[in-house]
Amino acid sequence: MIDTDSFIKALIDNGYDNLCVVPCSFAKNLINSSINHGNKIDYVPCASEAIACSIAAGLKIAGKSPIVIAQSSGLTNMGSCITSLLNPYGIFFPIIVSWRTYKDGDSEVQHKHLAKALPELVNAYGYDFDILSKDSVETAINQITECKNSRRICILEQESFSKVKLNEDHRLDLSDFVPRSKYLEFLNQYFIDSEALFIGTTGNTAREMYSLMPDTKNFYMAGNMGGALSLGLGASKAGKKVLVCGGDAEFVMHLGGLTTAGRYNNPELDLTYILFDNESNKSTGGQKTYQKHLDYIGIVQSSGIDSYKIEIDNIIEFSKAVDSMQKVLGIKFIYVKCSYDDEMPRPPIEKVINFEFW
Numbered sequence: 001m002i003d004t005d006s007f008i009k010a011l012i013d014n015g016y017d018n019l020c021v022v023p024c025s026f027a028k029n030l031i032n033s034s035i036n037h038g039n040k041i042d043y044v045p046c047a048s049e050a051i052a053c054s055i056a057a058g059l060k061i062a063g064k065s066p067i068v069i070a071q072s073s074g075l076t077n078m079g080s081c082i083t084s085l086l087n088p089y090g091i092f093f094p095i096i097v098s099w100r101t102y103k104d105g106d107s108e109v110q111h112k113h114l115a116k117a118l119p120e121l122v123n124a125y126g127y128d129f130d131i132l133s134k135d136s137v138e139t140a141i142n143q144i145t146e147c148k149n150s151r152r153i154c155i156l157e158q159e160s161f162s163k164v165k166l167n168e169d170h171r172l173d174l175s176d177f178v179p180r181s182k183y184l185e186f187l188n189q190y191f192i193d194s195e196a197l198f199i200g201t202t203g204n205t206a207r208e209m210y211s212l213m214p215d216t217k218n219f220y221m222a223g224n225m226g227g228a229l230s231l232g233l234g235a236s237k238a239g240k241k242v243l244v245c246g247g248d249a250e251f252v253m254h255l256g257g258l259t260t261a262g263r264y265n266n267p268e269l270d271l272t273y274i275l276f277d278n279e280s281n282k283s284t285g286g287q288k289t290y291q292k293h294l295d296y297i298g299i300v301q302s303s304g305i306d307s308y309k310i311e312i313d314n315i316i317e318f319s320k321a322v323d324s325m326q327k328v329l330g331i332k333f334i335y336v337k338c339s340y341d342d343e344m345p346r347p348p349i350e351k352v353i354n355f356e357f358w
Contacts, residue, residue: 002137006160006230007217008033010016010141012040016065016094023284024071026080026098029071029161031287036167043282045055045290047252048226053081057091067144071098073112073223075121075153081127094147096132098156107349110202110223118155124284127151134160143164172280172288174339180205180276181212183343186242190322192350196241201228204282204340209245210347220347224254229273233261236271236331248277249289251296262304267329272322272333273305300333307333 007030019034019041022029034043046052049070056066070078075097086092102108102115105131114121122129130146141156144293187198192215199219200206206220221228228342232244251258275296281287297307306328308321318336325332 001134001159002140003153004033004164005028006137007161008037008085008141010042010137011067011144012037014141014145016041016067018042018056018059018064018066018142019069019071020046020066022046022049022052022071022074023281024069024074024098024100025266025284026071026100026156026158026160027069027096027154028284030096030156030285031284032164033161035170035287036164038170045287046247049252050081050139050285052206053078053095054085054096056093057081057085059087060091060093065093065148067094067158069096070246071206073110075114075118079125079248086124090310092147092149094144094152094154094193096154096156097133097145098158105349107346109349109350109352111160122153122155123243125151126322127153129153129155131157132160141218159358160332166287170288172278172286174278174280175314177278177310177339178315179341180336180338181208181275182315183276183336183338184208184212184245186315187245187322188215188316189292190319191216194241197235198233199228199230199235199242199244200242201225201246202249203250204251204343205245205247205276207346209342210351211344220352222352227257228252229261230254230257230271231250231259232271233264233331236269237264241270243274243292244270246273247292248275248276248279248291248296249281250290251275252294258300258305259303261331265304265306265331269331271331272325272334273300273331274336276336276338278338279339280340293295296335297333299313300335305331305333312336313338 052068056068059066094304100111102112130143202225228244232242269282301308312318321334
């Protein structure tokens with residue numbers, strides 16, 4: 001295992017100045033260390049992997065030395081940028097991609113295919129790859145340097161870097177907010193034995209729904225981050241009453257889904273999008289999403305979707321919002337500021353892949 005702080009210092013010493021990142025739990029210590037060293041290397045959190053790749057390309061052509069960090073499923077999001085921008089224009093920089101594993105019976109079904117096929121995907125983009133060294137900072141830096149001007153990707157395996165906690169000034173204090181669990185428990189009681197379909201976005205939201213909403217019909221979306229609203233739109237267009245439980249990080253990953261949903265906002269649909277904003281990527285280490293500059297309600301309304309009038313931070317107001325929005329047809333939005341709970345167990349695979357409610 002590599003000492004993470006030594007690795008980040010070596011990156012800085014070798015002139016790397018920007019880390020364009022979509023967080024992954026395998027890379028959380030690397031991310032935490034880069035944030036802690038923020039006065040010497042710029043941590044650039046990105047809404048999607050394609051955005052990270054494009055920002056890095058802009059940095060590179062302007063004379064900077066960026067690195068992109070993402071998980072294996074995110075490499076698919078980079079595909080268009082790699083094949084239609086980086087390759088034809090000869091723009092290269094290090095890309096570090098975690099290699100998520102999968103065992104039979106694991107409920108993280110989003111990793112099943114690429115657990116074996118990641119090398120084929122890398123090769124399909126016209127790239128080779130190296131497994132990033134776990135034993136030597138010097139070797140790992142040399143591997144990254146080889147990627148700086150060539151079609152080569154570094155693959156990050158689990159437990160490659162030593163544990164690093166975020167410095168106190170980079171940690172979130174959400175103690176003034178109600179944990180998301182309380183809102184999910186309310187939804188379970190409100191919609192008990194209802195025919196409504198709940199869609200939980202990837203990450204802790206779906207896990208908490210499994211533990212706290214046993215009396216509702218739930219779809220636990222293990223992957224496809226950013227696609228929960230679009231999935232809900234499709235089910236709603238097919239005649240289902242749908243409630244999507246999303247988060248602040250997934251909200252921005254594919255904003256085109258929001259504008260597309262707004263185009264289809266009409267009384268024939270019954271779709272409620274509940275955004276639980278805890279300002280963090282909880283399932284990948286709790287790093288801030290750095291999105292406090294966003295006006296979520298304003299973005300939704302300008303996309304043609306009806307929104308409950310105010311930001312919600314308590315159960316009483318939440319109950320009013322849910323009750324109000326159930327009396328309105330079309331596509332509706334509820335924005336909730338919340339804190340998070342201790343990590344809950346993942347739904348078992350039979351609950352993830354069986355859709356008896358269809």
